Amino acid sequence: MLIEKYDVEVFTPPCEPGAERYAARARLTTDISEVLPYLNATLRSAIYHPSANALTWKKGGHNIAFHAYEVATSNAEDREGAEKELRGIIDLVNRTWERRAEIKPDTTTRQRPTPMAIYKLLPNTNCKQCREATCYSFALKLAVSQKKLADCPPLSEPQYAEQLTALQEIVIEAPAIG
Numbered sequence: 001m002l003i004e005k006y007d008v009e010v011f012t013p014p015c016e017p018g019a020e021r022y023a024a025r026a027r028l029t030t031d032i033s034e035v036l037p038y039l040n041a042t043l044r045s046a047i048y049h050p051s052a053n054a055l056t057w058k059k060g061g062h063n064i065a066f067h068a069y070e071v072a073t074s075n076a077e078d079r080e081g082a083e084k085e086l087r088g089i090i091d092l093v094n095r096t097w098e099r100r101a102e103i104k105p106d107t108t109t110r111q112r113p114t115p116m117a118i119y120k121l122l123p124n125t126n127c128k129q130c131r132e133a134t135c136y137s138f139a140l141k142l143a144v145s146q147k148k149l150a151d152c153p154p155l156s157e158p159q160y161a162e163q164l165t166a167l168q169e170i171v172i173e174a175p176a177i178g
């Protein structure tokens, strides 16, 4: 097992005061750098940052970050949810490490989605609820993490559920951790 011991800290990110969302961080006693290329190979939409020795990943609405001695997740509804999510991610790291002989490691860095790729998944009604003049201008800002998916209220409507899931897979939102 790669990660055997770790300390868990659950907190409300100071960058989101009053947001009532929770983040959790595991401080590790083991360097997990070697598993990052294996996670990069198996986690869809993960982005590996070799120079920073880090990997970020979007899982549902959670922003997850892997560093040499730390794993963190954000955007949970409550403290219990944040800790449960974090422990699940630790298990994922350990499972991936145990399967590494079957996985071809990937050290490439995937690119951010283009504004057009994002635009095609938006409601395209230009309703301006996001305070942008058009859906395309919203897509431009979402592509560079200056907006969040939650800034487009229509995306939470049932008819856009599939588009929202697809966007959650590809969009890299500004990390809410720390």
Ligand code: SF4
Pocket: 122, 123, 124, 125, 126, 127, 128, 129, 130, 131, 132, 133, 134, 135, 138, 139, 151, 152, 153, 154, 155
């Ligand atoms: S709130 Fe959503 S649907 Fe409305 S203009 Fe903005 S991106 Fe388009």
